[in-house]
Amino acid sequence: MKNSSHKTDVRYAGIRVLREVDEKEVFAQELISERCAQSDLSKRDKNLLTELVNGVIRHRLPLDTLISFFSNIPLNKIEPWVLYALRVGLYQIAYLDRIPLSAAINTSVALVKKLVRRTDAVRFTNAVLRAAERSIQNKSACEPEITDLQKALYRRKNIWCTFHHPIFPDPAKHLTSFLAINYSHPEWLIKRWISRYGKEKTVEMCKANNLAPRVFLRVNQGKISTREFLALLDKDGISARTINTAVVVENIAVFEIPGFAEGLFFVQDISAMKVAEFLKIEKSNTVLDMCAAPGGKTTHIAEFLGNTGWIYALDISAKRLQLTKENCLRMGIHNVSIVCGDASDEKAPFRMKFDRILIDAPCSNTGVLSRRVEARWRLKESDINKLAALQYSILKTGASLLKSNGYLVYSTCSIEPEENQGIIKKFMGSEPQFSLDAEEHYLPDMDKGDGGYMARLCKRQVYSY
Numbered sequence: 001m002k003n004s005s006h007k008t009d010v011r012y013a014g015i016r017v018l019r020e021v022d023e024k025e026v027f028a029q030e031l032i033s034e035r036c037a038q039s040d041l042s043k044r045d046k047n048l049l050t051e052l053v054n055g056v057i058r059h060r061l062p063l064d065t066l067i068s069f070f071s072n073i074p075l076n077k078i079e080p081w082v083l084y085a086l087r088v089g090l091y092q093i094a095y096l097d098r099i100p101l102s103a104a105i106n107t108s109v110a111l112v113k114k115l116v117r118r119t120d121a122v123r124f125t126n127a128v129l130r131a132a133e134r135s136i137q138n139k140s141a142c143e144p145e146i147t148d149l150q151k152a153l154y155r156r157k158n159i160w161c162t163f164h165h166p167i168f169p170d171p172a173k174h175l176t177s178f179l180a181i182n183y184s185h186p187e188w189l190i191k192r193w194i195s196r197y198g199k200e201k202t203v204e205m206c207k208a209n210n211l212a213p214r215v216f217l218r219v220n221q222g223k224i225s226t227r228e229f230l231a232l233l234d235k236d237g238i239s240a241r242t243i244n245t246a247v248v249v250e251n252i253a254v255f256e257i258p259g260f261a262e263g264l265f266f267v268q269d270i271s272a273m274k275v276a277e278f279l280k281i282e283k284s285n286t287v288l289d290m291c292a293a294p295g296g297k298t299t300h301i302a303e304f305l306g307n308t309g310w311i312y313a314l315d316i317s318a319k320r321l322q323l324t325k326e327n328c329l330r331m332g333i334h335n336v337s338i339v340c341g342d343a344s345d346e347k348a349p350f351r352m353k354f355d356r357i358l359i360d361a362p363c364s365n366t367g368v369l370s371r372r373v374e375a376r377w378r379l380k381e382s383d384i385n386k387l388a389a390l391q392y393s394i395l396k397t398g399a400s401l402l403k404s405n406g407y408l409v410y411s412t413c414s415i416e417p418e419e420n421q422g423i424i425k426k427f428m429g430s431e432p433q434f435s436l437d438a439e440e441h442y443l444p445d446m447d448k449g450d451g452g453y454m455a456r457l458c459k460r461q462v463y464s465y
């Protein structure tokens with residue numbers, strides 16, 4: 001859909017991405033980047049597209065709760081395009097400040113007019129959005145002003161939106177469903193985290209998961225020094241600072257940062273940057289990266305190797321390995337072989353053994369929910385044990401491919417113990433040749449980065465007499 005000046009309409013692009021993310025099970029961020037690259041959207045509209053798609057996915061549960069409250073049709077009976085248009089409209093009404101309420105309503109109604117072309121659907125969309133708008137009492141209420149939590153929706157940075165009606169569960173009677181709806185996470189995950197981390201920490205993590213994550217850049221030292229890169233950003237008026245070796249950029253989308261195509265940096269969370277370092281790479285090592293795509297850690301390992309040694313980048317996904325290849329080319333890395341295969345298969349396609357092995361395992365992603373916005377809705381509690389079984393078999397294969405005195409790092413971006421300490425404990429119980437050299441786990445934090453886990457195992461030499 002083009003608007004009157006024949007430019008792509010940003011909300012139309014957004015609603016299509018939202019439906020595709022749900023129906024094709026693709027990653028929202030990858031689809032947003034693809035659409036931004038292909039479209040004639042302005043920089044401002046690209047930012048709005050990112051905000052709308054990520055915001056609607058992150059806040060889906062409170063948005064659907066509002067729709068259910070103001071609609072006379074059950075949620076599962078609402079025509080899909082109408083439902084997406086309602087979510088987009090309500091997100092702007094309840095969570096954004098820049099867009100006038102009338103514009104939020106009119107643009108969603110216009111989407112339904114174009115996509116559904118039925119007057120009852122148009123009338124229904126208009127009625128639900130106007131009822132929600134009329135029910136808002138104060139869009140920027142501070143915590144001390146909240147007298148009835150059933151009428152209050154948490155927005156961000158301790159700002160709430162209050163309503164005239166009691167829409168949300170009573171926290172005194174249904175604490176977990178109140179927290180699940182207000183902070184937009186599945187209830188089973190809230191229960192799990194409360195039992196492990198307590199209510200305060202759980203709420204803090206949920207709040208962090210609902211904010212756009214910080215953009216951390218790993219400067220490609222093979223091409224440019226951090227000082228030179230900061231000067232380049234400064235020249236473009238981009239404010240940046242360093243945290244340890246990472247560069248943090250504020251208020252800017254990745255596509256606006258200079259030097260991407262030239263491979264001057266890799267976008268990588270500060271927690272993910274710790275993993276390659278943890279592997280204790282030495283020059284000339286032969287390294288196996290067993291779950292390598294799209295190559296964030298492969299390219300970091302290459303930096304530690306300099307132009308020495310060799311990396312085998314294995315992954316089960318040919319499509320994601322294509323990204324690994326492109327990233328290696330972009331970053332100017334040539335000592336990598338790309339291998340497509342199943343790392344859980346004990347007959348892994350290698351006859352040789354490796355000095356270092358990295359297993360950055362497929363996981364539930366519960367440490368990176370601010371980045372992987374759709375993950376919280378796709379994940380089921382029963383998936384955690386299934387993932388643990390896969391992770392364990394990948395670890396067993398990796399262990400069989402490590403040289404004596406070599407190091408193996410097992411890492412995830414999950415904060416669930418079954419996928420982390422549980423795997424290592426079980427493994428150590430059955431593999432006396434290995435010792436646990438070091439272990440770290442971290443919870444998601446706005447300033448310190450994503451949540452996750454890493455363990456370094458050492459394979460001892462066994463002498464037979």
Ligand SMILES: C[S@@+](CC[C@H](N)C(=O)[O-])C[C@H]1O[C@@H](n2cnc3c(N)ncnc32)[C@H](O)[C@@H]1O
Nearest residue numbers: 291292293294295296297315316342343360362
């Ligand atoms: C956490 S991501 C890896 C991220 C990567 N290390 C990086 O830093 O860019 C996990 C990867 O595991 C891959 N994967 C899932 N199951 C696998 C299997 N059985 N064998 C090999 N790779 C697998 C996925 O395709 C995905 O690319």
